[in-house]
Amino acid sequence: MFSAEIEIMTQPQSLTSIPELRAQIRQWRAGDESIALVPTMGALHAGHIALVALARQHCRRVIVSIFVNPTQFGPTEDFLRYPRSLEIDLEKLASAGADAAYYPGANAMYPAGFATTISLAGPALAGLEDRFRPTHFQGVATIVAKLLLQASPDAAIFGEKDFQQLAVIRQMVRDLDIPVEIIGAPTFREPDGLALSSRNIYLDARQRTFAPDLHQAMQWAARRIREGVTIPDALRDASASISASGFVIDYLEVRDSATLAAPRTAQNPAELRLLAAARMGQTRLIDNIPVGG
C-alpha cells in the first residue's frame, strides 16, 4: 500500500485590511500553525519567490505583504513610477504556494492623523544608504514595525540585498523586544551576476548590458582584499572600473558585517562586507557581498 500526496495549487487568501489579516491569523493560530511574513513592495521577481520558499522552510503558513510604502521614498525619488503589478504578483504567489497575500491600502496603513514614527540610530546611521536617503530607514522601520505588529508572525524574511535595511530591522526588533525571528535570505542574481531588483526594469537595453559590471568589480575588489591588497587600493581601482562602465557611484565601502562600522586595521576579511550604491542613468542600483568570499 502507498499513498500519493497530491499538491493542489490554491490561490492565496487575499487580505486587504488589518481585521481580515488578524482573523486569518487567529484561525491559523487556533490550529497551532506557525506563520512567516515576507514583507514586499510588490513587482515580485524570482528573488521574492525565493524568499517565499525560504519562509516555507521555517513556518507552516506564509503571508506575503505587498505595500508600496510612501514614507520610505524621498521627495525626489521614484514612488509614483515604482512598478505596481498586483494581478501578476498574485498569480506568482499562487504558483509559489503562498497562503495569503496582504495588500492593504494607504489609508489602512496611514490613516488620517497618523503621527508616530520610529526614531533610529546605530546601523541606520552608518553613513551608507542613509547618507543619500536620509528619511528612508525611518519609513522602512515604521512600516515594518506596523506589519510585524499586525501579523505577529513567528518569522519574517528579508533579502540580504538590502543589507543595511536588514541590519536596521534586526536592531529594531532587538531594541523593541518584538517577538519575531528575523531571517536574512541570500541575494538572488541573474546569471551575469546582476542582483535581482524590481528597479532593474528601469534599465534600457544598453544600460542592462553594463549593469553587471558593478557586481563584477565588487567581486574583483573583494578578491584582491583577500589576497592582501589594502582596502583603499582595492576600492580605488574598483571605483575606476565601475565609473568606466557608466555608473555614478554613491558609495563603495567595506564595513564590519555585523555592525556596519568602518573596518578595524587588519580586520579579518571574513568579518567584512563590501557595499555599494551606484546610479546608471536614472536607475539607482545597490549591491553587497561578503569580502571573505
Ligand code: PAF
Ligand atoms: O525591502 C522592501 O521591499 C521594503 O523596504 C520593505 C521591507 C517591504 C518595507 O516597505
